[in-house]
Amino acid sequence: MVDVIIAGSGLGGSCAALWLSESNSVTLLSGTAPAASAVAAGLVNPLAGQRMGGFPNAWTAYEDFQHTLHRANALEMYNPCGILRPALNETQASLFFVISQTNPDSLIWLESDQIDEMYPSITAPFGATITKGGVADISKLLDQMATTLMPRCNVIHQNLTDWEDHGSEVTVMLDSETSLQTRKLILAVGAEYQFLSKLKNLHLHCTKGQLVHVSMSTDLPLPVSGAGYAVPAGNKLILGTTYEHSYKDLEPTNEGITKILALTKRMIPSVASAKILGASAGIRVGVPETRLPMVDQLTRNVWILTGLGSKGILLASHIGRNLETWLKTPLSVPDEFRLRNN
Numbered sequence: 001m002v003d004v005i006i007a008g009s010g011l012g013g014s015c016a017a018l019w020l021s022e023s024n025s026v027t028l029l030s031g032t033a034p035a036a037s038a039v040a041a042g043l044v045n046p047l048a049g050q051r052m053g054g055f056p057n058a059w060t061a062y063e064d065f066q067h068t069l070h071r072a073n074a075l076e077m078y079n080p081c082g083i084l085r086p087a088l089n090e091t092q093a094s095l096f097f098v099i100s101q102t103n104p105d106s107l108i109w110l111e112s113d114q115i116d117e118m119y120p121s122i123t124a125p126f127g128a129t130i131t132k133g134g135v136a137d138i139s140k141l142l143d144q145m146a147t148t149l150m151p152r153c154n155v156i157h158q159n160l161t162d163w164e165d166h167g168s169e170v171t172v173m174l175d176s177e178t179s180l181q182t183r184k185l186i187l188a189v190g191a192e193y194q195f196l197s198k199l200k201n202l203h204l205h206c207t208k209g210q211l212v213h214v215s216m217s218t219d220l221p222l223p224v225s226g227a228g229y230a231v232p233a234g235n236k237l238i239l240g241t242t243y244e245h246s247y248k249d250l251e252p253t254n255e256g257i258t259k260i261l262a263l264t265k266r267m268i269p270s271v272a273s274a275k276i277l278g279a280s281a282g283i284r285v286g287v288p289e290t291r292l293p294m295v296d297q298l299t300r301n302v303w304i305l306t307g308l309g310s311k312g313i314l315l316a317s318h319i320g321r322n323l324e325t326w327l328k329t330p331l332s333v334p335d336e337f338r339l340r341n342n
């Protein structure tokens, strides 16, 4: 019997496997459903949000992310180039300016004429900040994590279909109609929780997000985030995003693409004439009231790990690095991450 089975190999499951496999025998069920992690734009932004509020422990999560990169031998998959945040109006400009004065280590303020000079392709009439953070190459990072995990975990390319917690161990049923025994089961299945009957009643909310990939028409040395975002990725720009609370399917739509282009050209006018290379979409899972992750025991030996929302890179690293402690001492899970509907 293994110590831990983790269902799901997106950012949540992979980071959990990376940290737990240090001192536990781990089986990772990689699953076959589309992963939100596979489409993520790669922004690593501890000061996310209109008011740069970030989230509790965002800087600790940023450190956890760096440790995770180190542990995965993936340091070169992250560029800590900073994030340019144009203010969208005068009120936001005043707020950003004040925050930059009180947090000089985390961000600097630039007036609009400084932006014009330093980044001629960017329009920031109210000024902008450059905040700590950067861009991760998510597809390479996930590949590298998989490579690092390969000798340390048993990776099975199957889906879990059900489980039974017997109190001393858990039986996990797979879609090949075989079953496995484990001491602990961690469910990190992203939006697929909706199709597992025992998870249907979790108080979660799914939001579809689309991205547009365009050719890089201009030199952009760092990501820009304000009216949507633009993330440099090799010789293309990844533009985002939509937040769709009701949707038909996972396909990108013309409406979504038009919306994203209209948003981002407010910051980067040349986007309007850039060649569209493609579009992608994924589902973010969020916890409605807290907008923080959900990490908790469902039953004695079965844990849920979800709700990474739009901050999957930082939150998955933070959870992964703490998970061993939380599994051993469930009471040490932060209150704000716990299940609310039980």
Ligand SMILES: Cc1cc2nc3c(=O)[nH]c(=O)nc-3n(C[C@H](O)[C@H](O)[C@H](O)COP(=O)(O)OP(=O)(O)OC[C@H]3O[C@@H](n4cnc5c(N)ncnc54)[C@H](O)[C@@H]3O)c2cc1C
Pocket: 007, 008, 009, 010, 011, 012, 013, 029, 030, 031, 032, 033, 034, 035, 036, 037, 038, 039, 040, 041, 042, 043, 044, 158, 159, 160, 161, 188, 189, 190, 191, 192, 193, 208, 209, 210, 211, 240, 241, 281, 282, 283, 284, 285, 305, 306, 307, 308, 309, 310, 311, 312, 313, 314
């Ligand atoms: C458009 C978009 C852009 C984003 N951009 C960013 C960004 O720039 N920065 C950032 O930090 N975050 C970003 N995010 C958020 C980030 O992608 C998510 O928070 C994160 O990927 C969620 O990871 P996860 O492991 O919880 O879920 P997922 O990545 O969805 O992974 C779930 C995994 O579980 C597997 N699975 C499902 N069912 C089963 C089963 N029954 N058995 C076994 N396995 C199963 C699936 O195959 C999948 O591999 C973005 C999201 C979207 C949609």
